[in-house]
Amino acid sequence: MDEVQQQAEGVSYAPSPPEEFCGRQEERERLTVLLSQAGERGQVVMISGPPGIGKSSLLSWLAYEVQERPGGLRSPALKGEVFDLPGMIFSAFRDLLKDLRRHTASTRFGETLGVERIKEAVRYADDVLEKYVAPVEPVGLLSKSGEEIIGIFARSPEVGYDRVCQAFLELLQELGRLMSGTGRIGTILLDDVHLASSLDRRLLLDIMRDLPPGIILAFTCRAEDGACPGYPAMQEELRDLGFSEVRLSGMRGDEIREMAERRFDLFVSEAAADLLEGTSGDPFSLMACFNALSRRGLDPSPENIATILAGAKSPAEIAFAGLTGSGRTWAKELSILSPPFPVPVVACMLGLQGTSATDRLRESSVFRRLPGGEYAFAHPLLQEHCRRELPADARAALNARAADCFERSMHRLPGRLHTLLSLACHFFHAREYGKAADLNLELGLRFYHREDYDTALVLTERAITAAGHLADDTLLAAAEQQRDLVRQKVSGPGRAGR
Numbered sequence: 001m002d003e004v005q006q007q008a009e010g011v012s013y014a015p016s017p018p019e020e021f022c023g024r025q026e027e028r029e030r031l032t033v034l035l036s037q038a039g040e041r042g043q044v045v046m047i048s049g050p051p052g053i054g055k056s057s058l059l060s061w062l063a064y065e066v067q068e069r070p071g072g073l074r075s076p077a078l079k080g081e082v083f084d085l086p087g088m089i090f091s092a093f094r095d096l097l098k099d100l101r102r103h104t105a106s107t108r109f110g111e112t113l114g115v116e117r118i119k120e121a122v123r124y125a126d127d128v129l130e131k132y133v134a135p136v137e138p139v140g141l142l143s144k145s146g147e148e149i150i151g152i153f154a155r156s157p158e159v160g161y162d163r164v165c166q167a168f169l170e171l172l173q174e175l176g177r178l179m180s181g182t183g184r185i186g187t188i189l190l191d192d193v194h195l196a197s198s199l200d201r202r203l204l205l206d207i208m209r210d211l212p213p214g215i216i217l218a219f220t221c222r223a224e225d226g227a228c229p230g231y232p233a234m235q236e237e238l239r240d241l242g243f244s245e246v247r248l249s250g251m252r253g254d255e256i257r258e259m260a261e262r263r264f265d266l267f268v269s270e271a272a273a274d275l276l277e278g279t280s281g282d283p284f285s286l287m288a289c290f291n292a293l294s295r296r297g298l299d300p301s302p303e304n305i306a307t308i309l310a311g312a313k314s315p316a317e318i319a320f321a322g323l324t325g326s327g328r329t330w331a332k333e334l335s336i337l338s339p340p341f342p343v344p345v346v347a348c349m350l351g352l353q354g355t356s357a358t359d360r361l362r363e364s365s366v367f368r369r370l371p372g373g374e375y376a377f378a379h380p381l382l383q384e385h386c387r388r389e390l391p392a393d394a395r396a397a398l399n400a401r402a403a404d405c406f407e408r409s410m411h412r413l414p415g416r417l418h419t420l421l422s423l424a425c426h427f428f429h430a431r432e433y434g435k436a437a438d439l440n441l442e443l444g445l446r447f448y449h450r451e452d453y454d455t456a457l458v459l460t461e462r463a464i465t466a467a468g469h470l471a472d473d474t475l476l477a478a479a480e481q482q483r484d485l486v487r488q489k490v491s492g493p494g495r496a497g498r
C-alpha cells in the first residue's frame with residue numbers, strides 16, 4: 001500500500017502498542033501492586049469491561065511492563081488469545097506453551113528457563129493437550145465417508161481432562177519455583193476469556209485455584225449487560241478466591257486529550273474532550289472519531305466532532321466510512337471467517353496470491369497479523385459490524401466460497417481442528433446441507449467424547465436443521481438421538497466449568 005493510501009486508512013484499530021498507551025494510571029498502579037505481591041502468593045486479575053474499552057491494550061501494556069521495560073522486572077510473559085470459534089478447545093493454552101518454549105531457547109531467558117525440568121514439563125503438557133484435542137489425526141477425513149468417519153470420531157481421547165490439568169499445574173509449579181528463586185514473575189496473559197469453551201474455562205478455574213507463588217495470571221473478559229454468560233460466574237469465583245477485578249470504563253477528559261495528541265497529533269480543547277467524555281469516551285469510539293477527523297483534515301472542534309458522531313449509527317460505521325473501495329469489500333468478504341484466518345484461505349477468498357494479500361492486510365488499519373502468522377480483524381467490533389451488514393444471500397454465497405477455499409487449501413493448513421470446525425460452519429451457512437449434516441453430526445460426537453457439551457450441542461443442532469432441509473428421516477432421527485444424549489449431560493450434575 002502506498003503512503004497516501006496508508007494515511008487514508010489511519011491509525012490501526014488493533015490493541016494499542018505499549019509505547020502509545022495513554023492514561024489508565026489508576027489501573028496500571030493496581031496491576032503494579034499485584035505484580036509486587038505475586039512473589040509471595042500467585043496472583044490473578046480479571047480485566048473486564050464492554051467491547052472497545054481498552055482491555056486488550058491494558059493486557060499488552062502489562063506484557064511490556066513485565067518483559068520489556070528497561071529497569072522493569074525483565075520477566076517472561078506468555079500470551080494466549082481466545083477466538084470466536086466454539087470448539088477450539090485449549091488452543092489458547094497451547095499458545096502459552098509455544099511462548100514458553102520460545103523463551104527456553106531465547107538468549108534473554110534461556111539461561112533461567114532453558115533447564116531440563118522446564119523443557120520436559122513443556123513437552124509433557126504439550127503432548128497431553130495434543131492427545132486430548134486430537135487423538136486421531138483427521139487427515140483426509142473428508143474423503144472418508146459414513147462408518148469410516150464414525151470409526152475415527154467415536155473414540156474417546158487417550159488421556160482424560162485430569163491429566164491435562166495436572167500437567168499444566170505441574171508446569172506452573174516448576175515455573176513459579178524458578179521465577180521466585182530469581183526475583184522474577186512468570187506472567188500469563190489470556191485475552192477474551194468470555195469466548196472460551198467450557199473446558200477452557202474449567203482449566204482456567206482449576207489453575208486459578210492452585211496458582212503457585214511467582215506467577216501472575218491476568219485475563220480479559222467482555223462484560224456487558226446480559227450478553228456474556230460466563231462473566232458473573234467468573235466474578236463470583238474470583239471473589240471467593242480473594243482475587244481482584246480491574247473494571248474499565250470510558251476515558252476521562254485528560255486521557256482523551258493525551259490519546260488525541262500522542263496517537264493522532266490532534267490538539268483537543270477541554271470543551272471538545274468534555275463532549276467526547278460524555279458521548280463516546282470508550283477508546284474504540286475515540287479511535288474512530290480521531291481517524292475520521294484526521295482523514296478529512298478537520299479541526300477537532302466540538303462542532304466537527306458532533307457532526308462526525310451524528311453521521312453514523314455506530315463507531316464501527318465511522319471506521320469503515322474512511323476505507324477505500326477495496327478495503328471495504330475485503331472486510332465484508334473476510335467477515336464470515338472465524339479467526340485466526342489462515343493466509344492461504346485469505347488469499348483464496350480475495351482471489352489474490354498469498355504475498356500480495358498479506359502485504360495489503362499488514363498495512364491495513366482494520367486487520368492485524370497474529371503471532372502465528374495468521375490474520376484477524378484489528379478489533380472484533382469491526383468484524384461484527386461487517387457481518388451484520390451482509391444481506392442473507394451474500395452471506396450464503398461467501399460461506400460457500402469460504403468452504404471451497406478451506407477444502408482447496410486443506411493440505412496446507414496446520415490447524416486441523418480449526419479447519420474442520422470452519423468447514424462445518426461454512427457448509428451449514430452456505431446451505432450445503434448434505435455435507436453440513438454429516439460433518440456437524442460427526443464433530444458433535446467428537447466434542448461429546450471430549451466433554452465439551454456446549455459445542456457438541458451447537459454442532460448437533462446444526463445437523464438436525466440440515467437433516468430437516470434434506471428431508472432425510474434416518475439422518476434426522478440419528479441427529480435427534482445424539483442431541484438427547486448431549487442434553488442429558490448438559491443438564492446433568494457437575495457440569496464442566498459451570
Ligand SMILES: Nc1ncnc2c1ncn2[C@@H]1O[C@H](COP(=O)(O)OP(=O)(O)O)[C@@H](O)[C@H]1O
Pocket residue numbers: 012013014015016017020021022023024049050051052053054055056057058259263283284287379
Ligand atoms: N489506553 C489506551 N491508549 C491508547 N489507545 C487505546 C487505549 N486503550 C485502547 N486503545 C485503542 O482503542 C481501541 C480498542 O481497544 P482494545 O484494547 O482493543 O479494547 P477491548 O479489548 O476492550 O475491546 C484499540 O484501537 C486501541 O488501540
Ligand SMILES: [Mg+2]
Pocket residue numbers: 055056057191192
Ligand atoms: Mg480485546
